[in-house]
Amino acid sequence: MKKLALVIGTALLAAGCGGSYARTEKAETQISFGSAVARRGLWREAAFRFEKAVEKEPSNARAHNNLAVALEASGEFARALAEYKKALELDPNDSYIRRNYARFAEFYTSYTRTTGKATGGS
Amino acid sequence: MRGVLAAVLVALLSALPALAGVTQVKLKLPLKPRLPLRGNEKIALAPFILATEAEKARDRRLQNVDLQAEFQRFLKKQIEKKTKLEVVELPTDLKLPTQNLSELGRSSEYWRAMGVQTGAEIIVSGSLEFRVEDRSGYKTEEYVSPIDGRTYYRQVYVEQTGFLFDIVFLVFDGNSGEKILQDEFKDFRQTGGRRADELQGLFENLFSLENQILNLFVARDREAERYIFTD
Numbered sequence: 001m002k003k004l005a006l007v008i009g010t011a012l013l014a015a016g017c018g019g020s021y022a023r024t025e026k027a028e029t030q031i032s033f034g035s036a037v038a039r040r041g042l043w044r045e046a047a048f049r050f051e052k053a054v055e056k057e058p059s060n061a062r063a064h065n066n067l068a069v070a071l072e073a074s075g076e077f078a079r080a081l082a083e084y085k086k087a088l089e090l091d092p093n094d095s096y097i098r099r100n101y102a103r104f105a106e107f108y109t110s111y112t113r114t115t116g117k118a119t120g121g122s
Numbered sequence: 123m124r125g126v127l128a129a130v131l132v133a134l135l136s137a138l139p140a141l142a143g144v145t146q147v148k149l150k151l152p153l154k155p156r157l158p159l160r161g162n163e164k165i166a167l168a169p170f171i172l173a174t175e176a177e178k179a180r181d182r183r184l185q186n187v188d189l190q191a192e193f194q195r196f197l198k199k200q201i202e203k204k205t206k207l208e209v210v211e212l213p214t215d216l217k218l219p220t221q222n223l224s225e226l227g228r229s230s231e232y233w234r235a236m237g238v239q240t241g242a243e244i245i246v247s248g249s250l251e252f253r254v255e256d257r258s259g260y261k262t263e264e265y266v267s268p269i270d271g272r273t274y275y276r277q278v279y280v281e282q283t284g285f286l287f288d289i290v291f292l293v294f295d296g297n298s299g300e301k302i303l304q305d306e307f308k309d310f311r312q313t314g315g316r317r318a319d320e321l322q323g324l325f326e327n328l329f330s331l332e333n334q335i336l337n338l339f340v341a342r343d344r345e346a347e348r349y350i351f352t353d
Contacts, residue, residue, distance in 0.1 A: 028353050035352040038147055062143075062351035069348045073149040096144055096349040107151055107346060 027057035031066060038066070043073040061091035065100060077108055143353045153342045157293060157303055159244070161340065165207045166242035166296070167197055171221050173251035173288070187320055189252050193289075196328050197246075197335070205340045210242045223249050227292050230299035237296025245296050248304075251288040252327070254320050285311045285323030287331070291338060305338065307331045 034049030047070035053063035068083035084101045091097055172189060201207050219225075219232045226247060233245055260277045267274060286308075293303040309327040333342050 031351060032353050035145065035350050038350055039145065066350045069147065069149070069350050072151070072348070073147075075152065096351075100348050103346065103348065107344075111152075111154060 025056065027053040027060050027063055030056065031060075031063055034066060034070070038070060038073075043070050046070040047074055059090055061087045061094060061097060064090060065094075065097045068104070069100065072104060077111065080104065081108060143351050144349050145352050146347055147350055149346045149348060150343045151346050153337050153344050155340050156305065156338045157244070159207075159339060162206045162208065163243040164210045164241055164296075165201065165339075166210045166212055166236065166240050166245045167194055167201075168212060168236070168245055168247040169194075169216060169218055170247060170289075171218065171223060171226065171249040173249050187252065187324060189250055189324070192321075192324060193250055193328070196325075200332060200336060201339065204336055207244075207339060210240045212236075212240060218247070223290060223292075227301045227304060230294075230301070232299070233294040233296070234299025237294075237299065240296075242296040244302075245294040246291065247294070248290045248292045251286070252324055253284075253286040254323065255284040255286065283313050283323065285313075285320070285327055287324065287327035289331070289335075291335075293338070303338070307334050 030049045030053035034046045034053065037049065038046035047067060050063055050067035050070050053060065054067055057063060064083050064087035068080045068087060071077075071080035071083060081104070084097075084104055087094075087097045088101050169190060170193065198209055201209055219229045226249075236242065236245055260279055262275050263278050265274045265276045266272070287310075288306070288308045290306045291304065292301055294300065295302050309330050311323060311326045311330070313323070333344075336342055
């Protein structure tokens with residue numbers, strides 16, 4: 001009886017470890033961890049996590065959206081634009097992704113707008 | 123009845139994952155300066171055309187506000203405090219060549235001469251409009267009765283003061299006299315009660331436009347909100 005319990009226990013432990021290892025490989029785990037650090041303002045770490053999520057699941061619109069936000073927060077606007085577009089392409093009906101893209105587009109247009117001519121700059 | 127309740131419960135439960143899986147985050151986004159400057163240029167603050175001049179005769183309250191002086195003082199203080207630009211003093215009796223904004227923008231000879239005379243690399247001018255509007259009237263508002271707890275609508279008499287501020291900035295290159303930027307900022311504030319203080323209203327307008335005005339010359343931050351998925 002004791003032997004049986006030991007075997008079952010070992011099997012459960014092994015399954016648990018295997019499961020937890022498998023979970024870190026999942027895009028959702030990276031998204032979950034990335035969003036937690038993003039809420040604390042750690043945008044570089046968040047971008048790293050969301051990049052991993054995109055690597056795991058290139059067709060995951062949520063991962064592309066989150067990566068776009070993290071890149072935007074890190075000042076990498078051209079890459080953020082590409083990621084927002086990819087997210088929208090993958091899920092054009094998601095209202096959150098659409099709102100994010102619209103607000104980013106408004107900001108990015110004014111950011112890239114060039115006005116007047118330089119009076120110096122050398 | 124139980125069927126309806128069950129359907130509502132199912133709908134709520136099915137909506138939960140979607141609600142739980144999104145969160146709003148705040149980002150600080152940089153705003154590039156509108157003018158491509160080195161940052162340490164000599165800047166001259168020329169007078170602005172007062173678009174409210176004609177209104178003054180009708181509104182005695184505007185006579186209490188020296189709009190030109192207050193605005194120049196505000197602008198000079200902000201530029202000196204929050205940028206590395208060097209403000210060049212101009213003669214106090216300086217007269218603009220015209221009171222027409224379009225013509226002012228085309229007076230490149232005038233601005234070039236000012237640049238040569240003062241050494242200013244950039245010159246700021248434009249037009250200012252400040253209006254105080256007392257408004258009163260009836261407004262519909264919701265009212266919850268303390269007797270039966272039900273919501274009713276009632277008409278209430280409301281008195282409000284509105285402050286409108288409109289600035290058009292013209293920025294000139296002191297070397298060529300050419301206009302390098304034209305931009306307009308507007309702000310409208312409303313306070314409860316009639317005859318609110320006009321100077322206080324003016325500064326509320328100005329402080330709300332401060333970020334936009336300074337962004338002409340230096341980089342500023344803007345707070346933005348985005349959604350991220352949490353699972």
